[in-house]
Each structure stands twice: as structure tokens, then as C-alpha cells.
Amino acid sequence: MNKKYNFAIVGALGKVGTEMTRILEASSLPINSVTLMDLPRFAGERVTFRGEELSVVAAEEKSFRGVDIAFFSAGGEASKELAPLANKAGCLVIDNSAAFRMDPQVPLVVPEVNPRDVEWHRGIIANPNCSTIQMVVVLKPLHDAYTIKRVVVSTYQAVSGTGKAAVDELEQQIRDHVKGETLSWEVYPHQIAFNALPHIDIFQENLYTKEEMKMVHETHKMLDESIKVTATTVRIPVVVGHSESVNIETEKPFALKELRQLLSKAPGVVVEDDPFRNIYPLALKAAGRDEVFVGRIRRDDTIPNGINLWIVADNLRKGAALNAVQIAELIIKEELVRVP
């Protein structure tokens, strides 16, 4: 049980990859080695890991030899191309992209929600979308206790979810605004500073965005297909921390006090809910934290068993890198580090 593992991070220089490196550094995972991979043109760049300088290598088949677990955060195309090669080299893949999430052969896992699903992995385990992760961590204990029938969610998502270029774009617009200069944009189809864009990922035939449908399908896959979910996902000028306004209808009745206690005991959840002292979850407070924060807990009396919640988490940590590391902890504990 004292085996140490060789890890890799693919897309190590990206927004999530950087966060992944930091979380891995601070984790208690049994690390033997860490290989940082990115596009060939970044090969040779140096990143400090636990005081040691690591040299970035090109993400290609031979780089995966000897690696036990690779965290992928280099986008869907890279995952589709490289994950099978990593598997062939005997390396287990924990993938942060959308490439395999809805693949029936690939478990989609939030350790607080559906840990047993890691058992049937065939070499790839998918990390859910950021906006889904923080929601299902809170829905899970409520569903177990009261059986959720329907969820109406509106999101307030940070630009770091789009990546480094989007953070730079917001910062540049802010600087240009202060200088009184004309603002410009490339990453988003409209100005993001001082605006709210009801458009995350691409639009589907049904007029919902892909991001909105991820919240529906991923909740079904991880939690329960019978939960009805409708979502409106919106990008706002926040750098880190996704917020969500979530309206929930349950089958069974609940006492508000009991529901609150249930949430305060739920794994990975912190209740921040003292409105008369101005205490409620906030993107800026959640940034850099591991937990999912929930507050503004109040009964919606327009339906028999209704509840309104405000759910906030660091989209780069629990929404991405941290959840991936927690999946790794789980598969190591369950001794499932293998490619069948």
C-alpha cells in the first residue's frame, strides 16, 4: 500500500493545468514523479514543483511511457487524440475535457456524488463540467433525503472558465476602460467587461447552449436520470468563482432547519448563510478554496416542496483541477490504477 505513482499533467501551462500543478504540489497523493506536458512548442519551458525545476515535455505517445496517471486539461481535441495513446502506454487518464463525458464506456465522477462509478473505468475517467460539479455536490444530499424532481438553474460564471486568454481579455478591457480607450475583444463575441453574456459554449439545435445541456446530461449521468434540469448559463465579468442561483423542487417535504443541517454535514459542502450579517457565498471568497459554498437557503413557497439556493465554488479548483485530483485519490485508495 506504500506504492508511489508517476503522474503527468497534459496542458500543464494552461489555466487549469497551472492550478492542477499547484493542487498536486499540495496534495497528499503518493507521488513518485510528475511529468508536465504541453504543446511541442512549449517543450523545455520550466515550472517549479515542490522546489524542483521541471522541464515541460511535448505531449506525445512516448511521453506517457512509465506514467501511471495523467491529468488531461488541453481541450477536447487533444484528449481525443492523446488519451487512447496514453492508455496504450498503460497510463490511466483523468480527463477534464468534454470529449468523453457522455461516453457510456467512461465513468463521469464527482467523488462526493458517485464514487462507485470509478470501479467500471476502462482507462479513462471523465471530470465533469465546472458548473455541473458544484451543483451536484449540493444536490446529492438533498436528492438522497428528499428526492429532487426538478431544478431551474441560472449561472454567473467566471471568465477563467474559458481560459487564460479570456482572463487577459477582461483585464485588457478593464485597463482600456480606465485609460478611456476603445475596448476590443476576440475571445468572446461581445465585450465582457461591464456586461453579462447569456452564451457559454456553442448553441445547439434546441436553442440551448452546450454548457446548458452539459448541466442537464451530466446531472443525469452522475446523479439520477429522473431529475429534470433546465439551465441558463451566463458569463459575467468575474475572474475566478462560479455562482449559481438554483431553484429546486423535491418529492418529499422537508423542514428548512433539517435541510440546512443536512447540507452543513454534506461532504465537500460549507454552509455560509447568515444574511443579516451579510454572510452568503461569494465568488471572491470562494476563489482559492476547495469546498462548495451554499447560502441564501430559503423556502420557495410557490410550490409545495421548493427551495432556493445560492451555490458558489472556485471553478478552477473544485470545478476542475481539484476534482480531478480527488478522483486520483479515490482510484489509488480503491487500487484501481490500471488500464484493462
Added chain:
Amino acid sequence: MNKKYNFAIVGALGKVGTEMTRILEASSLPINSVTLMDLPRFAGERVTFRGEELSVVAAEEKSFRGVDIAFFSAGGEASKELAPLANKAGCLVIDNSAAFRMDPQVPLVVPEVNPRDVEWHRGIIANPNCSTIQMVVVLKPLHDAYTIKRVVVSTYQAVSGTGKAAVDELEQQIRDHVKGETLSWEVYPHQIAFNALPHIDIFQENLYTKEEMKMVHETHKMLDESIKVTATTVRIPVVVGHSESVNIETEKPFALKELRQLLSKAPGVVVEDDPFRNIYPLALKAAGRDEVFVGRIRRDDTIPNGINLWIVADNLRKGAALNAVQIAELIIKEELVRVP
């Protein structure tokens, strides 16, 4: 019918008062004179109106003599104190504060929604809250056609709704951020730049904010008490333009195409909905405009007759000053300019 009227603006130097002056300037109202009023300490300040310099006078009883219609935007306390004095001087009050909105003796009016309610005024007509106005303008045609049962709304509200000091606070935080200095705040209980605050107006015993309950009660008063409304109101770092994610359940079934046509013909409403060309309502585009914009129109199939909408308007214009001027147009047209 060619009578011209004497108007006054109370709180003329505030955020809404300034907008009011501009809208009055551009309006086709039959104006004989305009008196700008504010706190005594601002008396003597000069404001240009249609090329003429007007001198601000102290808002006190004698200032209302000879005034036919006064627009109040100086906060609830000023309205409570001064509206009865204005009435005593024979001046009709159109009040933008929350002071009289739920008073059963005072009509609460959005001209596109409940114009007939002006008929029973007794000297004061209340202008609804900004977040309610833009929502009911869109709900009205849908309710007439399909009977709305329930509304779940989450808002994305601009800081100008709080007033000038809040706009200055956001701008100062943005400047300090660019300079790399420590950010500070006074108007809001937390930093508003790069954040989302689920807290607008004060918290009530039922754990909802007053802003959230305004959306419930004002919708009931103007549209229909049988419409169930639950709201989460959130302040975001936008200067002008409130956005709203609105989920609606109707009694009667609808065809999506027909519903869209209905909205495109509704008074005061503009449909902006071509997502594949990145066209949807945006706060920055709505700023400075008179209409309420609606887009992201799509069926919510988690319930039999469900619809999701994204509704955006200029919170200072249709959300406040413009609606008040439209009420004045209505009472002049209906020959109801009198204090009974």
C-alpha cells in the same frame, strides 16, 4: 387640449433624476416649465435644460406651488415627507421610490401593463421597481395569451440601480485594481468588482431580500395575484442595464413560433433572438435604449408548458425615469392631471 404643464423633478441631481431631466428634455410632453429640486444644500446649482440654464431649488412645500406634475426620485424618506406637501399645493406626484408602491390607495403603473389603474389615483402614482418593470412588460402579453402560473427569476443587476455612489465605487475599485492597489468599499457590504452579490436591498424575516419580494408583490399588484413568483436578485459589476433569467410556466399550451410573434408585437418589447449569429439581449446594448429586450427564447421541456427567457433593459430609463415620463404622458392624455 393644448394645455401646457408645469413639471418638477425632485432629486434632480441624482442618478435617476439626471436621466429624468434628459428624458424630459427629449420628450414630446407639453411642457410649460420645469423646476429642478434637490436637497437645500444643492440649491443654486445649475443644470442645462433645452439650452437654458435652470437653477436647482430646495425641495420644500412652497417650491411645489404652481407645479402640475412632480417626478420624485429622492428616496423613500423624501417621498413620504414631501409627496403630501406637493399634493397639498395641488401638484400630482409620480413617485419612483418604494414609499407608496404597495399602498392600496396608490396605483402602481407600467403603461404597457395596467394603464387603466391611473384612473383611480388620488394625487400619487407609484413607479414600480426597476427589476419588476422590465419583467412585467414581457409577462403581460404572455399572461394574456397563455395564463402564467409560476415564474422563477434570477437577476443580474447593474450598480447604477443603487445610485451614483455605487457607480463611483465600482469605477474606483476597477482603477485600484489596474493600479495594483488594495480595493475598498462602503456602498456595498462586499467588493463588487469581479464579484456577484446575492444581496439587493435589505433582508426580510422570510430570508428573501426586499428587492426579491418587490418582484413578487409588484407583479401581483399590477398583473395578477394568482401568478406565483420566486426571485433571486443579484448585483453584478455592470454599470447600466439589468438582465434577468426568467423561467415561466403557463396554464395553456403554446407554439414557440406563435409565442415569439406575440412578443415581437408586444408594446415596448423588442425581440433580439438569433443565437447562431450571437444575437441576444445584452446590458451594454440596452443601455440608453427605451425598450425592453427579450431573447434566448426557448422551450423548457421539464414541465408541460415551460419557457426560458433572457430579459434586458436600461434600469435607469424603462426601469425608472422613462416609465415615470410615460405615466405622465398617459395621465395627460386621459386628462387626469389633478389632485382630488
